[in-house]
Amino acid sequence: MPNEDPEVLASVRRYVLPDRRYMKLHGWNIRHMEDRHREAFGKSLTKAASQVTDAELIPLLKSDWRARLVAAWLIAMGGREEYRTLLNKLLLKHEGSNDLKGFCFTLTQFGTRIDAEMLSRYLAESLSSPHPLTAQEWALGGLLHLDARLRTTYATEFTGKDGLWARWANAEPGTEAKDLINYLSSFSDAHKAPTRNQSEGDTGDPLVAYRSWRSRLPSASWHILASEAARVKIDSRVDELLSNFHLMQAEPLSVATCKTCRSVIFSAKSEAGAWGIAKTSGRAERRIEMFQSYTELWESLTRHAC
Incomplete structure (x- = not known):
């Protein structure tokens, strides 16, 4: 696929x-x-x-x-x-x-x-x-x-x-x-x-x-998840993190991870936004950024710093 x-x-x-x-x-x-x-x-x-x-x-x-x-x-x-x-x-x-x-x-x-x-x-x-x-x-x-x-x-x-x-x-x-x-x-x-x-x-x-419509790929620092098994495993971690931020039933679907900081790009069905970046490493730094469109997410990715 x-x-x-x-x-x-x-x-x-x-x-x-x-x-x-x-x-x-x-x-x-x-x-x-x-x-x-x-x-x-x-x-x-x-x-x-x-x-x-x-x-x-x-x-x-x-x-x-x-x-x-x-x-x-x-x-x-x-x-x-x-x-x-x-x-x-x-x-x-x-x-x-x-x-x-x-x-x-x-x-x-x-x-x-x-x-x-x-x-x-x-x-x-x-x-x-x-x-x-x-x-x-x-x-x-x-x-x-x-x-x-x-x-x-x-x-x-x-x-x-x-x-x-x-x-x-x-x-x-x-x-x-x-x-x-x-x-x-x-x-x-x-x-x-x-x-x-x-x-x-x-x-x-x-x-x-x-x-x-044009394909917009993140920088080389992001790894596209090619395995559905790996995606599903990461989905559960993102879902747990979303729950902590009271973003219930967002149905997160992970698509890429940062090779350095292990942040996750995911799509969502949420009033808070259609796309998000979840920082899953470092308890003190755990956070979620939500975006209304892929364009907004992509612009944020150009400024992503681990």
């Missing part, structure tokens, strides 16, 4: 790694779960979709396919239609595979004629070019799903013996793609997150935020 950038690593740890969430969002995997596991998984997605901020989603969308797939689902379940234009542009790049399936699913969940037109454009381009099989089945399934919901005929140009799909695949489309999207849409609808309020981590236009 991506682990070189603190912003990306924090979002991956919070939203992608739990229960290997990204593995469950492939194909029919959700349907194959036991009922109680499916319900628990749905609830965990609802919580994540209601919590995740733009400042966390953008690094996920800048990451690998696993993070982008999860981000697409969180956007869909949160009904965050402000991401429509960005997802459309990412889809039309034809880069990736599983993440493109997530983008198709999200546009399907938004459920408007605009989304159907976006899926139609992607499908027309991808079926008329030498691109390998990526998300065409999900796009077609999405169009068939939307046609049934909107009483439209967007999928007509692709289906039938003379349709683009038959010419591309040398076969008429079956019902599996539509059945899959219908099932996943029902699951998503059943676990849709409540409407969010604006938060400190919301950045305005996602497309502008995506284009302006």
